[in-house]
Amino acid sequence: MTTAGLISARCDSADRLVESDEILAALQVRLGGGYPGVIALPGLLSLVRRARMAGATLGAAMTVTDEGQPLSFSARAIPDGAGTRIEISDWKVASDAWQGDEAASADEALVRQLAEAHIVLDAEQRIVSGSVTAGDLADLASGLQQGFGKYWTDFVTLEGNAHRQPLHWRLLDEARVAVPGSSRVWKTRILPLRAGGFELLLVAETVLINVPAKAVAAAPEPLPQPDWKGLLGRKLAPALRLPINRIVANAETIRTRLAGPLAEQYVGYAGDIAEAGRHLLSLVEDLADLETVEDEGFAPAPDHIDLVDCARRAAGILGVRAQERGIAFVLPAPDVAAPAIAEFRRVLQILLNLIGNAVRYSPEHTRVEVDCGIDGEFAWITVLDQGQGIAQEHAEKVFEKFERLGRSGDGGSGLGLYISRRLARAMGGDLTVQQAPDGGAKFVLLLPADTAAQATAAG
Known part of the structure; x- marks a missing residue:
């Protein structure tokens, strides 16, 4: 030395x-x-x-x-x-x-x-x-x-x-x-x-x-901390999206050999880079959403929506991922409607999280069932999978911030369900989970029903 x-x-x-x-x-x-x-x-x-x-x-x-x-x-x-x-x-x-x-x-x-x-x-x-x-x-x-x-x-x-x-x-x-x-x-x-x-x-x-x-x-008192409020959602997230998307796009170009011949091992490396970029982008979005829903001034913009339409859109977005794992979607019948008062973008965000989790954690070649309806002053939508389910003692724990329930390495951040419940409650509803009778997890999203739309449909 x-x-x-x-x-x-x-x-x-x-x-x-x-x-x-x-x-x-x-x-x-x-x-x-x-x-x-x-x-x-x-x-x-x-x-x-x-x-x-x-x-x-x-x-x-x-x-x-x-x-x-x-x-x-x-x-x-x-x-x-x-x-x-x-x-x-x-x-x-x-x-x-x-x-x-x-x-x-x-x-x-x-x-x-x-x-x-x-x-x-x-x-x-x-x-x-x-x-x-x-x-x-x-x-x-x-x-x-x-x-x-x-x-x-x-x-x-x-x-x-x-x-x-x-x-x-x-x-x-x-x-x-x-x-x-x-x-x-x-x-x-x-x-x-x-x-x-x-x-x-x-x-x-x-x-x-x-x-x-x-x-x-x-210092005899707690040290002053900088005010980071809004830093990620309003400043960092938009600045990070472009370079991360470029990384993913360039890695996919290499992986698919669009830029020319490439040895197989480098194709694999490019795929790993693209997947890591997508995971990083997802984490940035989750952290930005976390900042938004925990802001004291956060308030969704309610509108007249149909939960059935939201469910079909979410399933369409996730269709390719489901097909890759041989998972079939069972969606509400064409004549079913569940009008609600909520912000369309936020409801779609919740359903993408719920259905995406169902696809991720279900065994291959199973099905994910989505159903909708009206019960009194609430419209409801359920997402049921055929996975391992969630034990009753974990029914609340799963909605805690950064909770993974022992899972690691699956690309999740532990924020999706926490953010989804915060969004549901901010819109006057709730999000819960229960064990399905034949196994699997059954998530239930409640939102205020659109009584005016119901009356119009009945008339």
Whole structure:
């Protein structure tokens, strides 16, 4: 292992590296950047930008692979006039430090860049050493100085876990914790070290902006949080849709060989890219909808609609997906009508979610039945599948935010049913689920009936 002394550099107001000691300037060029030029190391660029925008000194531990050799170092970004000064210390060649491949994984490298507390633990998860870069973790930093040999869990509160050490490290990896003195929610990452022991990283799940470290440490009240209201739905979602759609479209062009001959393995890669792009786009839409339905001022625009028409449209949109799995739709008879007062777009959104879930979780070569009707002052529509169903004790849990009921890797976000119920209730109705008599899940959507349309039809 080799080390270097303090490395200094300076960036201008556009975050371009304009002055640097030789060791960092050489790394900048080897990583494909220009000198002078925008910082080529993503983690360091992010740190410099955050420090410039916050007007406060920030620090972080980082890793980078240079010509196949993993390096680690500590970086500080210090706003200085129109630019930013950079100070790098503890520059180490770390090929023998981490367990696993010679180069740290991209995921671990990103987590290390985002972490605001780095703690080394022994094999029993007791504290060996630690460093903290966040001002609101001042109490933790003080505790670490006196905490040698103590379990790290003594200094935080584990969300939903009252057990004390010893616990297997995998049970604590990616756990949410509260840290005394910090109003933010933190998530743990525990990485095994090759020589034994672990590295514990704390990554914030909430953002702290424009609060200098000294002010944070001394603040007697909860720290002010930025107002992100409307940021995703009104700003980020529209900006993300175009590039993600381009990724999907270009990947499909490659997958279908429209751009020319292609080896089979690359066809598969392109298909994976397209599928990942669609999943990301779906997640963006779900998060934007989540922001909308949780807004205090949210109010649907009711109109005169027919639930039967909505059901047929949703089934038509999902028809290709159902055919791929050999699933047949059983829809209401042509002479059935279920007039209701609700916003057409939102009702269609709910039905796409319900019928889409039915197609996704039903066995192949089964059927999904959709029925509609009027019961008193409510119009109703049911979606029934032949899948495993939902146990009665999970009938409410399934509508909770981010609830997956143990499913993972199926492309869902855990938000669809939560958003659908919020929409149904905002329109004066409700959404429930029950176990079907012969198995499967039966979702029931209730909406206010259109009594005027009923009277007209009867007359």
